[in-house]
Amino acid sequence: MALLAWNVRGLGNKDTVHALKNVCFKHKNDIVFLSETKQKRRYLEKIRMKMKMDNAFYVDPVGIAGGLALWWTNDVKLSVLHHDKNFIDSVISINGEEEWFGTFIYASPYEEEKQEFWERLGTLRVDVNAKWCIMGDTNIVASPNEKYGGAPFDQNNVIWYHEFLRNPFLWKFKAKVEHTRGRTRDAKKMRYAKNLIECYPHWNGAFSSQKQ
Numbered sequence: 001m002a003l004l005a006w007n008v009r010g011l012g013n014k015d016t017v018h019a020l021k022n023v024c025f026k027h028k029n030d031i032v033f034l035s036e037t038k039q040k041r042r043y044l045e046k047i048r049m050k051m052k053m054d055n056a057f058y059v060d061p062v063g064i065a066g067g068l069a070l071w072w073t074n075d076v077k078l079s080v081l082h083h084d085k086n087f088i089d090s091v092i093s094i095n096g097e098e099e100w101f102g103t104f105i106y107a108s109p110y111e112e113e114k115q116e117f118w119e120r121l122g123t124l125r126v127d128v129n130a131k132w133c134i135m136g137d138t139n140i141v142a143s144p145n146e147k148y149g150g151a152p153f154d155q156n157n158v159i160w161y162h163e164f165l166r167n168p169f170l171w172k173f174k175a176k177v178e179h180t181r182g183r184t185r186d187a188k189k190m191r192y193a194k195n196l197i198e199c200y201p202h203w204n205g206a207f208s209s210q211k212q
Helices: 014-027 041-050 111-122 155-165 184-189
Strands: 003-007 031-035 055-059 068-072 076-084 087-094 100-106 132-137 195-199
Touching: 003 014, 003 132, 014 041, 031 100, 031 132, 041 055, 041 068, 055 076, 068 076, 068 087, 068 100, 111 155
Parallel strands: 003 031, 100 132
Antiparallel strands: 031 068, 055 068, 076 087, 087 100, 132 195
16 A cells, blocks of 8 residues: 655646656555645646546635645545545545545644644544544644744644644554655755654554555
C-alpha cells in the first residue's frame, strides 16, 4: 500500500503537475490526497486520468481558495462518509483486507476556525477499537523549532492541536514526510508545513513496510 498526501498550493502550475506525475508513477500510489488544489473538478479529472488513477472524490475550492482531491485505484474499496472544505472522511479496504477509516485533512489556516476544526475531527470516531488513519496538512507550527521567520511563535495558537494529540488512543505513525512549498523550483527553499500521520495503538507494526 502506498499513500500520498500533498498540499500542492495550486495545481495549475506545470512544474507541480509534472512532479506529481513522477511521484505517482514511481511509487504506484494506491491513494492520492491533494489539498489546496485551487482548481475545479473538470480540470482535476484531466490530471487524474494522466496519473492512471481510477476513482475520485472532490471538494471544490471556495473561489480560488482551498480545494481537495482524493484519488484511488480499483484495488481500493473506498466510501466517503463525511466531508467539508477541510477534510474527507472515508472507510477503506485494500485488496479485500480488513476495513479501516481514513481521514484526509487540510486544517483551516485561520485562527478563528482552528478550535472548531480540531474539536470536530475528534468526534468523528467514538469506537476506540476502530482502525483510523489521519493524514494531511495541519497548517500548524507546533513548536518553536518548526518556526522559520515571520511572527514569533505563539503557543496559544496551537492549543487545540495539542488537545487533539493528547487523545490517549492515538499513536504517532513513523513515516517519511517531505515538506515543500508545492513547486519543484522551491524544493531547496523548503518552508515547513506540519503534516500529520496518526493511527490507533493496535496498528503498531501493521503497516511497518508501507510508504506514505
